[in-house]
Amino acid sequence: MKRRNLLIIGLLFGSTCALHAQYNNEEYEITVTTEEGKSEIIELPEGLTSEMDSLLDLYHTKAYLEQDPSCQQSDYNPEFDRDTYIERLRKLPTVMEMSHNNVVQKFIDRYTGRMRRHVSLMLGLSNFYMPIFEQALESYGLPLELKYLPIIESALNPKAVSRVGATGLWQFMLATGKRYGLQVNSLVDERKDPIRSSYAAAQYLRDLFKIFGDWNLVIAAYNCGPENINRAIRRAGGEKDYWKIYPYLPAETRGYVPAFIAANYIMNYYCEHNICPMLTDISLKTDTIQVNRDVHLQQIAAVCNTDLNMLRELNPQYRRDIVNGGTEPSTIRLPLTVINKFIDNEDSIYNYNSTSLLAKRTEVEVTETASAYSARSSYSRPSNSYSSHYGRGSKKSYSSSKRGHNNYGGKGKGRRGRNQSNRNVTVKKGETLSQIAARNGTTVKNLQKLNGIKGSNIQAGKKIRVK
Numbered sequence: 279m280k281r282r283n284l285l286i287i288g289l290l291f292g293s294t295c296a297l298h299a300q301y302n303n304e305e306y307e308i309t310v311t312t313e314e315g316k317s318e319i320i321e322l323p324e325g326l327t328s329e330m331d332s333l334l335d336l337y338h339t340k341a342y343l344e345q346d347p348s349c350q351q352s353d354y355n356p357e358f359d360r361d362t363y364i365e366r367l368r369k370l371p372t373v374m375e376m377s378h379n380n381v382v383q384k385f386i387d388r389y390t391g392r393m394r395r396h397v398s399l400m401l402g403l404s405n406f407y408m409p410i411f412e413q414a415l416e417s418y419g420l421p422l423e424l425k426y427l428p429i430i431e432s433a434l435n436p437k438a439v440s441r442v443g444a445t446g447l448w449q450f451m452l453a454t455g456k457r458y459g460l461q462v463n464s465l466v467d468e469r470k471d472p473i474r475s476s477y478a479a480a481q482y483l484r485d486l487f488k489i490f491g492d493w494n495l496v497i498a499a500y501n502c503g504p505e506n507i508n509r510a511i512r513r514a515g516g517e518k519d520y521w522k523i524y525p526y527l528p529a530e531t532r533g534y535v536p537a538f539i540a541a542n543y544i545m546n547y548y549c550e551h552n553i554c555p556m557l558t559d560i561s562l563k564t565d566t567i568q569v570n571r572d573v574h575l576q577q578i579a580a581v582c583n584t585d586l587n588m589l590r591e592l593n594p595q596y597r598r599d600i601v602n603g604g605t606e607p608s609t610i611r612l613p614l615t616v617i618n619k620f621i622d623n624e625d626s627i628y629n630y631n632s633t634s635l636l637a638k639r640t641e642v643e644v645t646e647t648a649s650a651y652s653a654r655s656s657y658s659r660p661s662n663s664y665s666s667h668y669g670r671g672s673k674k675s676y677s678s679s680k681r682g683h684n685n686y687g688g689k690g691k692g693r694r695g696r697n698q699s700n701r702n703v704t705v706k707k708g709e710t711l712s713q714i715a716a717r718n719g720t721t722v723k724n725l726q727k728l729n730g731i732k733g734s735n736i737q738a739g740k741k742i743r744v745k
């Protein structure tokens with residue numbers, strides 16, 4: 279399939295209705311100045327600061343998306359008057375309020391301007407995920423326009439992990455995910471499961487509406503938590519209008535509702551701005567199969583002669599490619615053709631290379647040789663032995679200058695500690711920031727901050743700091 283060159287993801291920015299926006303750090307935040315000359319910083323929602331290459335690395339993007347040759351996308355973005363935007367938002371078939379003001383317009387301008395190719399990609403990816411979102415929202419009787427929340431949460435990346443650990447399409451924090459039934463352990467993270475996380479998100483949104491009874495407040499609470507919304511309401515004298523409690527909200531949440539309204543606008547009116555959706559080939563039909571034994575995705579890929587990366591994309595919740603069916607019955611999503619092969623070759627799959635892929639001893643025997651016992655018995659402690667000073671079994675602490683730690687287990691400032699905290703790697707040919715970040719347990723944004731990199735272009739052979 280012919281690959282595309284897409285622009286780096288554009289970042290959204292906003293201001294209050296009577297505010298003038300000025301850029302401070304375009305990657306993560308903006309500074310706004312009020313009419314009284316006061317300045318404040320508004321952080322961008324996490325999904326709006328993600329890198330384009332993280333979406334381009336997705337298996338769905340590589341395998342099933344391509345440009346539409348019949349659609350002539352240009353960089354020309356038509357200008358419309360204020361009344362046109364107001365009327366278009368009014369015509370959207372929504373239950374939720376889609377109001378317009380200068381803040382919302384700033385977000386719309388960003389989507390239709392520097393983010394237009396990013397929007398094209400998200401429109402293609404939406405063909406995979408929107409049916410899942412709609413089914414989950416419909417099952418809880420929620421407004422279907424909420425399906426656009428993951429656009430500003432994760433940019434439709436099921437593998438997205440925020441700087442504070444929020445994970446998946448719906449960006450669940452660990453505690454909230456577990457509260458809504460999502461399993462998270464060393465092998466499984468169901469926050470990355472598009473289906474299960476969507477139903478958990480729908481349930482959470484329903485519970486928030488029971489608390490606030492206003493959809494603007496609900497999605498604001500989804501971003502920053504109900505406690506922060508209640509605190510803002512109290513500080514605003516009991517007002518329950520999002521735009522009236524706006525000054526009392528956390529920095530990121532002030533741009534959250536405007537970004538949501540703008541996402542609804544652009545996903546419906548992209549044609550009016552000369553944005554072409556990427557074509558999606560969804561010829562791959564899938565279904566699920568339940569297993570009661572541990573199985574590795576590599577075993578399935580090898581025996582069924584299918585693509586391992588495709589299996590990973592269909593099952594992003596399995597963190598180490600291990601489906602832990604031995605702990606409890608577990609579900610695997612597979613193409614229909616692979617399901618038939620799995621059923622026909624089940625024993626062969628479980629037995630394939632199981633020693634190396636699933637090796638984990640369940641019972642071990644401790645053996646002590648006679649020579650080792652003899653050597654230990656003949657050991658004679660000096661008169662100032664550790665046990666006489668520290669008590670039996672105590673171990674003498676090493677000097678922090680030698681071990682890089684102090685006597686209480688904390689990190690010291692020794693040479694070894696410094697080397698561990700500052701680590702560099704050499705960029706290989708063809709590598710992206712997202713690949714380097716994944717390999718070194720960090721994020722693209724952290725690499726950009728550490729190395730002063732703007733955008734995602736990096737030069738092969740250059741050393742960059744990863745920690």
